[in-house]
Amino acid sequence: MSAVIDMQSMEAVISLMFFVSILTYMLGGIAEKPGLDDSLYRYQLTDDVWRVEQLRGNFKNFSFDSGNTPRDEVEADFDDINGLTGLCIYMGGIKVTSCSNEYSIAEKVASISRAVYIYGSVKNVTLTLAKDIS
Amino acid sequence: MSKAFITFDGLFSILPALMIIMLAFNAAHTLTDEAVERMNRQQVFDKLVSIADYSVKQGLVVSENMGAIAGEKVRYPNWVDKSKITGQYTEDLRERANLDGLSIDPTSPGDGSYCIYRIVVVGTSKDIDLLYVCGD
Numbered sequence: 001m002s003a004v005i006d007m008q009s010m011e012a013v014i015s016l017m018f019f020v021s022i023l024t025y026m027l028g029g030i031a032e033k034p035g036l037d038d039s040l041y042r043y044q045l046t047d048d049v050w051r052v053e054q055l056r057g058n059f060k061n062f063s064f065d066s067g068n069t070p071r072d073e074v075e076a077d078f079d080d081i082n083g084l085t086g087l088c089i090y091m092g093g094i095k096v097t098s099c100s101n102e103y104s105i106a107e108k109v110a111s112i113s114r115a116v117y118i119y120g121s122v123k124n125v126t127l128t129l130a131k132d133i134s
Numbered sequence: 135m136s137k138a139f140i141t142f143d144g145l146f147s148i149l150p151a152l153m154i155i156m157l158a159f160n161a162a163h164t165l166t167d168e169a170v171e172r173m174n175r176q177q178v179f180d181k182l183v184s185i186a187d188y189s190v191k192q193g194l195v196v197s198e199n200m201g202a203i204a205g206e207k208v209r210y211p212n213w214v215d216k217s218k219i220t221g222q223y224t225e226d227l228r229e230r231a232n233l234d235g236l237s238i239d240p241t242s243p244g245d246g247s248y249c250i251y252r253i254v255v256v257g258t259s260k261d262i263d264l265l266y267v268c269g270d
């Protein structure tokens with residue numbers, strides 16, 4: 001009889017251990033889950049940058065050539081936005097903030113594509129917001 | 135003698151079963167609480183995102199009569215008129231969104247568990263600024 005009780009207890013302990021391990025796994029999974037979904041907000045912020053530049057009229061006669069006045073103004077504005085928000089801004093793959101020059105070391109926030117009139121024709125330009133993690 | 139053994143045996147069987155049931159209830163309770171809390175946080179955040187978007191696209195923007203259609207005004211999204219940020223405007227939005235607290239501030243983050251900002255221009259010189267929307 002004593003052997004039977006030991007066997008049952010052992011079964012119960014093994015079951016309990018199995019159950020606790022599953023429980024730990026499930027609760028651990030909850031803790032690891034990311035917090036808020038802010039994907040829409042990030043795209044809105046990226047669009048804000050574009051809209052602000054439009055409102056300030058910096059895309060008129062814009063080109064990527066160095067020395068182009070609208071481009072210099074866009075860069076200065078992006079520096080200001082970087083100062084206010086800490087976000088790096090890349091336009092057409094070109095670094096235009098005081099963030100690190102290495103595109104790859106910045107954590108991307110969001111990218112949008114917008115049309116700009118450059119060199120006499122409409123070009124699609126990518127605007128990317130990123131966090132400087134250097 | 136035999137009866138006592140049966141009771142003792144039963145006790146050993148019931149105890150782990152009870153513990154497992156209790157743990158299962160606790161786990162279910164924790165899971166539910168966590169899911170509800172996460173949903174509430176996301177709801178508040180989404181409301182703030184909506185309020186901020188509405189404010190920078192319609193509620194607080196500079197608008198002017200263009201004369202094309204009587205009474206029709208042209209709005210300039212992201213060009214914020216600071217004079218439109220009033221206590222009444224904020225209170226109306228707070229009530230509509232059913233939030234406990236809401237602050238819309240063009241200078242610094244206000245009170246609230248969650249804060250977001252939008253990039254805007256202000257004034258006739260269209261200076262770059264941030265619009266903070268905080269709430270809980």
